[in-house]
Amino acid sequence: MKMIKTLGLLAIACLAASAAAQTWPTKPIRLIVPYAAGGPTDGMGRNIAARLSLRLGQPVVVDNRPGAGGVIGVDAVVKAAPDGYTLGMIAPGPVAGMPALTKVPYTHADIDYITLVARSTAVIVGPANSHASLKELIDAAKRAPGKLNYGSAGNGTSPHIGGEMFKQEAGIDVTHVPYRGSGPAVTAVLAGEIQFTLIDVVGALPLAQSGRLRMLATASSQRVPQTPDVPSTAELGLPKVLMDTNYGIIAPRGLPAAVHQKIREATVAVVNSPEIQASFKQQGVLPVTTTSDEYRALMLAEQARWTEVIVKGNLKLE
Numbered sequence: 001m002k003m004i005k006t007l008g009l010l011a012i013a014c015l016a017a018s019a020a021a022q023t024w025p026t027k028p029i030r031l032i033v034p035y036a037a038g039g040p041t042d043g044m045g046r047n048i049a050a051r052l053s054l055r056l057g058q059p060v061v062v063d064n065r066p067g068a069g070g071v072i073g074v075d076a077v078v079k080a081a082p083d084g085y086t087l088g089m090i091a092p093g094p095v096a097g098m099p100a101l102t103k104v105p106y107t108h109a110d111i112d113y114i115t116l117v118a119r120s121t122a123v124i125v126g127p128a129n130s131h132a133s134l135k136e137l138i139d140a141a142k143r144a145p146g147k148l149n150y151g152s153a154g155n156g157t158s159p160h161i162g163g164e165m166f167k168q169e170a171g172i173d174v175t176h177v178p179y180r181g182s183g184p185a186v187t188a189v190l191a192g193e194i195q196f197t198l199i200d201v202v203g204a205l206p207l208a209q210s211g212r213l214r215m216l217a218t219a220s221s222q223r224v225p226q227t228p229d230v231p232s233t234a235e236l237g238l239p240k241v242l243m244d245t246n247y248g249i250i251a252p253r254g255l256p257a258a259v260h261q262k263i264r265e266a267t268v269a270v271v272n273s274p275e276i277q278a279s280f281k282q283q284g285v286l287p288v289t290t291t292s293d294e295y296r297a298l299m300l301a302e303q304a305r306w307t308e309v310i311v312k313g314n315l316k317l318e
Contacts, residue, residue, distance in 0.1 A: 260292075
């Protein structure tokens, strides 16, 4: 009798969960961005959130949770209830870089990778009134080992690993300064606190066009269409300095299949909409979607590649 009662309760719980999945969403959805406001992840996250709100019929509210290279924000996502009301918009750093630098409170198995939404090439930037070329920056660094500083969006982030790639391949000794997001790092460049950083083209273009920032090289094998006058690292003799940032939507593991499907279908529809396609491409961002398995496989591959750079550079948390 007790077993029958237990099975009955389980059946009721399953039916309730199924009903909740079918009616999702019935309340506002939180989209956690693990970086400070003003950076590329935040900007794209707000763009996606606004259109998801229209498509789903419920507000999708951006919640910035910066700190620890994005770990704080990702941890908040994976520890949330797997009901579809807490999502994350992330770059690779917290899942591909930070695990190689320190113990993080989650693994890939804790994350439901929904889909990528965008990919952007990084560009090495400096103050507009400073080094006129990447060669000038490298020469200055070689003349004063350890004296020049570069900033990043935080330890283990794309700009950090990209900066380390540049450091290793160019044979220079520069000091890493982590910030709580790309926005603060770029502000530090503009203020002359650091000599360079890596930022996605989407974040660099407006500042370069206004004459406040100088784009020295894209971290790519060839020039980027949105910045045809900016040389690539490959053509400047640094073919291994390649850094794309992949942005995607994640959720806590354990989402009901129906909710996962609804989130992914809505996100893919938003990314494929003419408005997002035009907006992203204008900013130098490639709109892209994937299956969940493809997204997970990409993050595992990125972690392996980034770990190699981290081990080679003997990187430690500052």
